[in-house]
Amino acid sequence: QPAAPAAAPAAAARSPAAADDGKMMLANTVAKQQRQLGVAGLRALSSSAPSVKPADPRFGSGPCKKRPGWSLDALKDTALGRSHRSKLGKTKLKDAIEETKDVLKLPAGYEVGIVPGSDTGAFEMAMWSVLGAKPVDVFQWESFGKGWASDITGQLKLKDSANIYSADYGELPPLEKARKDADVVFTWNGTTSGVRVPNGDWIAADREGLTLCDATSAAFAMDLPWDKLDITTYSWQKVLGGEGAHGILILSPRAVERLESYTPSWPMPKVFRLTKGGKLIKGIFEGATINTPSMLCVEDYLDSLQWAKQVGGLEGIIKTSETNLEIVKSWVDSQSYASFLAKDPATVSCTSICLSLDGISKDGIKNMTSLLEKENVAVDIGSYRDAPPGLRIWGGATVENSDMEKLMPWLTYAYEQSKDQ
Secondary structure, eight states, X not given: OOOOOOOOOHHHHSOHHHHHHHHHHHHHHHHHHHHHHHHHHHHHHHSOOOSOOOSOOBOOSSSOOOOTTOOGGGGTTOOTTSOTTSHHHHHHHHHHHHHHHHHHTOOTTOEEEEEESHHHHXXXXXXXXXXXSSOEEEEEOSXXXXXXXXXXXXXXXXXXXXXXXXXXXXXXXOGGXXXXXXXXXXXXXXXXXXXXXXXXXXXXXXXXSOEEEEOTTTTTTSOOOGGGOSEEEEETXXXXXXXXXXXXXXXXHHXXXXXXXXXXXXXXXXXXXXXXXXXXXXXXXXXOOSSOOOHHHHHHHHHHHHHHXXXXXXXXXXXXXXXXXXXXXXXXXXXXXXXXXXXXXXXXXXXXXXXXXSSOOHHHHHHHHHHHHHTTSOBSOBOOTTSOSSEEEEOOTTSOHHHHHHHXXXXXXXXXXXXXX
């Protein structure tokens, strides 16, 4: 058999016209794929989803995730169908007050009351009851603080005696301007901005005025200097993962003194009244609530407090929250497009962790959060409606560190699928 002719090199076998035809075919194929898959589909071809998901997708900032292991069985001893003024009802409410003092390590002489209206009701009650006796310094840097400032000037008509210090999202106002002879109103942690007060050093120990602190997303997650706080409020639905509608009002002896020596000039709604005949209504702080509470919610709060004790008390639950922040910090450090909304690292919140993302539109962020929800990875993590577009991830103590770790790769994946092209 004659030898077969040697095959010509491939490059030599292709004419320039054939090469152009190949490029055209490739371009047509890519165009067809784009029409069939869409941009999101092509991105999916280039990056695969993480294989492990958080065990619980609830990373929302309120109402927040229930404690690990929670079930309806935790409420089996609820005083349902019983009067809150019965011996059983009063005992449950008194237990909730005493357990709160114990877990938070409140100083002797501090009073704790369960009041209606969640944190909002508790803080409005405080403002309406004590403000007006002295000048007021208000520090606000996010939505809720702005609301307190608005009520002080617009509803209580204290505009002429109030200094309002404001800051944009991500920053703190000049706290050092707080006057010793003025009442000071502020939030410890900006739930909608992810910016917290780093410490209480700016509050004078020998102050003449009172401090009114909205600590709804700080209590049980941050170390609060009780000697610097005269009136403090929070709600059950935040760090402990309780239910809404009830607020906690904490009074220092100085706050009680103000209540018993000062009568505001404005009419006081019944639901706000803390004194009678010039004396504190002690029953409010012993379990005799102003109005009817939900005994179901009370039982749930008691369960949360017992859980907090079981996992190391205040130090244990603070550590869990701070560790969640450290996990997010590590992720932020590894992603060139991610940053905290808080400008000063010392002010980054460990509960309402707010992130800014470069290279992605507002709609892209919505697509990102929708993808995570559809995959049952994370729900309710979009930024607050008045805040700059971004993410807000709850890092309170009921969110397990292992779940926060599993969320991070999914943030990367969802960003890659949703970023600008």
